[in-house]
Amino acid sequence: MxxxxxxxxxxxxxxxxxxxxxxxxxxxxxxxxxxxxxxxxxxxxxxxxxxxxxxxxxxxxxxxxxxxxxxxxxxxxxxxxxxxxxxxxxxxxxxxxxxxxENAPLILPLHGELDRGREAQSSVAKIGTTGRGIGPAYEDKVGRRVIRVADLADEATLQTRVGRLLVHHDALRKGLGLPPVDVDKLMADLREIAPKVLPFAKPVWRExxxxxxxxxxxxxxxxxxxxxxxxxxxxxxxxxxxxxxxxxxxxxxxxxxxxxxVLGIVKAYTTRVGEGPFACELFDSVGEHLATVGREKGTVTGRSRRCGWFDAVLVRQTCALSGVNGIALTKMDVLDGLKELKICVAYELDGKILDYLPTAADQQARVTPIYETMEGWSESTAGARSWADLPGAAVKYVRRIEELIDCPVALLSTSPERDDTILVTDPFAD
Missing domain, CATH: 3.40.440.10 (Adenylosuccinate Synthetase, subunit A, domain 1)
Known part of the structure; x- marks a missing residue:
């Protein structure tokens, strides 16, 4: 299978x-x-x-x-x-x-406090994290001091792990002006949550x-x-x-x-949440259209997503990095009604043409998109379940994306409803 x-x-x-x-x-x-x-x-x-x-x-x-x-x-x-x-x-x-x-690392309250404390520092550039402690927990995993699910089952191990963890975190918290962790409360909280989590714990690798x-x-x-x-x-x-x-x-x-x-999920335009470079970001009426019609709010944070044209350079790069066999193209219907569409086909940086996103942060921030313009469509694509239901211009748009990213479309999604999907290649085919 x-x-x-x-x-x-x-x-x-x-x-x-x-x-x-x-x-x-x-x-x-x-x-x-x-x-x-x-x-x-x-x-x-x-x-x-x-x-x-x-x-x-x-x-x-x-x-x-x-x-x-x-x-x-x-x-x-x-x-x-x-x-x-x-x-x-x-x-x-x-x-x-x-x-x-059983070996999944735990995010503790102290991780979220550290995350938010760092983002609040005015002297440090903000990354735009959710403040939920994900980054600090991964740091502790790599630093070999994280608490893992299996540790919740043994009091002695848990106390040892917490002690090692707090030696590191209390020093960090002092530098951020945060009080030391209340170890008694943390231990009590872990004892209380343990029986609610441990029944689900298994050697997942074996299963x-x-x-x-x-x-x-x-x-x-x-x-x-x-x-x-x-x-x-x-x-x-x-x-x-x-x-x-x-x-x-x-x-x-x-x-x-x-x-x-490997199925790569690709939106028919581009969005991102938080800080960082975004060469194709739009600040005009089209950007407003994408944000409004696409209901571009983060599921977890509720933050507004930044919107822009489809960036074929980036998607070609990510498809190569993940060895994508086919993409699922989503939210085509958001483009309905736009008279013309643009696709980023390359970048310009210091007079040179690039077909990839450079690694250096300053260069990522300075690249400017080179666009190819295509005809839009006035008909609705919402709910389409076959190629015949799509306007000719929409089909041309999809085919051009396939060419530019060097990867075929396996699925085409035309609304949030699960059945509004055009299947081209079945990822589960034997």
Whole structure:
């Protein structure tokens, strides 16, 4: 059976939630492999809206196994709150349909406090984080002092880990003008949350490999976008994990041979949330159209997304980095009514033409887009379910994108409804 990795091929917010939900109906296992509860997926199922931050999108589907892998940093309080919220919407979550990697790192309250304290420093350039502690938790993971899910089961280990952690954090907090961590309260909070989390803890690597050998279809669900990758994104305005497809295997304890198809989710224009370079950003009426018609607000933060024309340079680059086999092009209907469309086909920097985004931060901030103009369309593409339902100009726009990014369209999404999808290539085809 084919196993599929879904990654965002821009700065995130590409509509991964709908696509993952659409695919999850045919998958047996749906696994998150990186990120934290700064990720946001909005699902619309039979008219009901589900907003997820940490749980895999497959959790709303009966008969599916959802997995939070070791590559995810887990806020246990956010997890419990999300489980309780979904329960009110009729979604039952038990250890039978959700498993969490025993070696997944925990996000503690002190991580969020450190995150927000750093962003508040006027002398330091803001990165635009969500302030939820994701970055500091990954720092502690790499620094070998993080608390992991399995540690919650043993009081002696937990005390040792907390002691080591606070030696580091109290020094940082002093420099930021924050008080020392109340160790008694932290320990009490961890003891209280432990029995709510531990029933879901399993050796995910073993369960995932067993599922693969049994011929189960696995869907790996990425969070954030490829341009927020800590190595290949617009550093330092990035997230703290590896968001490209290669981390699907390491983030769940599987080998690279477990990946059969990589699906890149791509919006028909470009958006990003937070700080950082954005060569194609628009500040005119078109930008306002994209933001308004596209309802460009962050699922998790509610922050307005910055909007701009489609950047083929960036998407070609991210498709190469993740080995994308096909893209799912979303939100085509937002472009309805625009008389002309522009696509960024190259950059100009200091008199030179570039066909890629340079690594140096100052150069990323200074590149200017070179546009190709195409005819728009006045007809509606919303709800189209076949190529015949699309205006000719819309079809030309899609075909030109395929040429420029050197990658075919596998799916075309024409509304938030899961059935409003044109299937070209089935990622799960054997």
């Amino acid at each position: 084919a196993n599929v990795v879904v990654v965002g091929a821009q700065w995130g917010d590409e509509g991964k939630g709908k696509i993952v939900d659409w695919l999850s109906e045919r998958a047996d296992v749906i696994a998150r492999f990186q990120g934290g509860h700064n990720a946001g997926h909005t699902l619309v199922i039979d008219g009901e809206v589900f907003k997820l931050s940490l749980l895999p999108s497959g959790i709303v589907r009966k008969g599916k196994i959802s997995v939070i892998g070791n590559g995810v940093v887990l806020d246990p309080w956010a997890l419990v709150a999300e489980i309780e919220k979904l329960a009110k919407q009729g979604v039952e979550i038990t250890p039978d349909n959700l498993m969490i990697a 995932m490999n067993t599922a693969r050998k049994a011929g189960k279809r696995i869907l790996f669900e990425g969070a954030q976008g490829s341009l927020l990758d800590v190595d290949f994104g617009t550093y330092p305005f990035v997230t703290s994990s590896t968001t490209i497809s290669g981390s699907a295997a390491s983030g769940t304890g599987m080998g690279p041979g477990s990946i059969d198809f």
